[in-house]
Amino acid sequence: SQKIEQNSEALNIQEGKTATLTCNYTNYSPAYLQWYRQDPGRGPVFLLLIRENEKEKRKERLKVTFDTTLKQSLFHITASQPADSATYLCALVGGYQKVTFGIGTKLQVIP
């Protein structure tokens, strides 16, 4: 069966360091992959999308990589700030535009 795993439920990192979050999937051939941010009590907010034929995408301090051979995406936040603390969700988009979300990784940036 299809499975999406995000590396850990929680990740603590010191302010100023680079946070790296992992999204692995099995039994899936997504057309593209998305990353969302979710703050407590709020809906997810779209951050970045990367297509299956793209290796890397950047937006300000954010970088996403997509390796369809390893079936893995890495999400990096450089120069992390306490305001980056949130839960980050990866989402795979496959056939019929169906979006499947991972469980998320809760990132805590410590001042």
Place this chain on the structure above:
Amino acid sequence: DTAVSQTPKYLVTQMGNDKSIKCEQNLGHDTMYWYKQDSKKFLKIMFSYNNKELIINETVPNRFSPKSPDKAHLNLHINSLELGDSAVYFCASSQSTPDTQYFGPGTRLTVL
């Protein structure tokens, strides 16, 4: 000028009742979705409508019935509520292909 709005934000009800959650988007999108986020924070798609037509219907009990009166609205009606229905329900919208989904603030449903 909220992009995707849901009402109510909180809903507390007894088992066996019937309730509805409303969703509206003012983004001009063609596609709307309902998601359920359970206590473990897992976000799972329930339904997707494109131009008022159902295109995704996951394995959801038929007590859940979505209704799309027009492209800007997608309501969720739930019959005979059960304890396991307690969760946060999110509405979302996107253009025809879900390049970016815009989520509403969520409706926290508690069934007692």
